[in-house]
Amino acid sequence: MKLLVVEDDKKVATALKRGLEAEGFSVEVSFDGDDGFWRATENSYDLIVLDIMLPGRNGYRICGDLREAGNWTPILMLTAKNGDLDEAEALDTGADDYLGKPFSFAVLVARIHALLRRAGGRDPAPVGVGALQLDRGSHRACLGDDELALTAREFDVLEFLVRRAGQVLSKNEILAGVWSDEFDGDPNIVEVYILRLRRKLEQRDGTNPITTVRGAGYRFEQS
Numbered sequence: 001m002k003l004l005v006v007e008d009d010k011k012v013a014t015a016l017k018r019g020l021e022a023e024g025f026s027v028e029v030s031f032d033g034d035d036g037f038w039r040a041t042e043n044s045y046d047l048i049v050l051d052i053m054l055p056g057r058n059g060y061r062i063c064g065d066l067r068e069a070g071n072w073t074p075i076l077m078l079t080a081k082n083g084d085l086d087e088a089e090a091l092d093t094g095a096d097d098y099l100g101k102p103f104s105f106a107v108l109v110a111r112i113h114a115l116l117r118r119a120g121g122r123d124p125a126p127v128g129v130g131a132l133q134l135d136r137g138s139h140r141a142c143l144g145d146d147e148l149a150l151t152a153r154e155f156d157v158l159e160f161l162v163r164r165a166g167q168v169l170s171k172n173e174i175l176a177g178v179w180s181d182e183f184d185g186d187p188n189i190v191e192v193y194i195l196r197l198r199r200k201l202e203q204r205d206g207t208n209p210i211t212t213v214r215g216a217g218y219r220f221e222q223s
Contacts, residue, residue, distance in 0.1 A: 003046065006031075013029045015072060025062050042164065047074045052080070063077065073152075075094065075097075095151070128211070131144045154193060157178050166221070
């Protein structure tokens with residue numbers, strides 16, 4: 001597995017490279033945003049570890065520009081300690097997961113493995129409900145004639161719901177199915193992604209295929 005680490009603190013970047021290589025990854029490092037963006041567009045990586053505060057392009061802009069260009073490489077963004085706004089903006093610009101600084105290296109590795117499993121271990125067969133069609137092989141989600149712009153994590157959550165259309169799924173079931181049982185962050189992250197998906201799936205008449213079942217969880221309607 002080939003990773004790109006974009007981190008301007010050379011001491012931190014060097015430590016991450018050394019530690020991740022010891023875990024069996026191939027790691028390239030970039031120390032500024034412009035170079036990091038160039039590497040991400042010119043080379044193929046399995047995952048990008050991306051700091052927010054960078055010289056040149058910051059992490060938000062790199063993430064947003066990559067998504068806008070159709071690059072859906074999983075991105076784990078490193079945010080400021082207790083930076084709720086940082087975390088929210090990381091998700092809004094297209095990051096798949098985030099980790100607050102300072103962080104445990106063991107947790108970082110666990111998050112990376114979880115993201116890689118989600119990206120590579122899914123059922124590749126296309127699936128659809130009504131006007132919504134999902135194709136994991138091409139990472140395309142189409143609602144009628146419109147293609148939806150989804151991050152890798154948004155795609156995973158939506159696919160998890162669609163493949164179980166009609167079932168009521170609890171927050172813990174979605175966490176276990178998408179983030180894995182190793183997830184040790186805030187379980188309310190599920191609500192964040194459900195809200196983001198509902199916004200993207202909103203119909204012109206105000207209806208939405210994702211419904212909240214009070215006290216139980218969420219259901220993707222079959223029709």
